[in-house]
Amino acid sequence: MDPKAEQAKELLRAKRAGNWFDAGVQFRCIHPECSDCCSGRRGPGYVWVSMDEMLALANNRGITFDSFTRKYVRQVDGAYSLVEKANYDCIFLRDGKCEVYAARPIQCRTYPFWPEVMTSPKRWEREEENCPGVNVDETVVTGEEVERQLAQETENREKSGR
């Protein structure tokens, strides 16, 4: 089965039974000590953007949509992603900070509450390898908030053709 369909099926199954994260999960972003999800430390990646997000980013930079897409966007398999620096850092990561923070894409806002991460407690634990904010301390993000961000990210993936 196609991995996306498998993932959707898994989430649906979990929803019927109640989410494993209903009681909340421990997470606190430790930025600026860490900027791993924006850096190229683990190699190349994608920051997917929808039309609305490209428009918001262009406004944030004070340039036209055309200039923005020419300079900062690449097309990958029919979807759009921000370009990266030569070291694979996000193009908008400067001195460990996001230059477009107020207009950052939903993908960035919702990490680590992504469908592929929230499939199971085991998979969530594994995300500790990528994100030192996962289970960092007793800070709890409620199940409702996790679900809200998960839904937002899922909807945005559909909108941006992923």
Ligand code: SF4
């Ligand atoms: S990897 Fe985790 S802790 Fe580090 S900046 Fe991203 S969300 Fe925050």
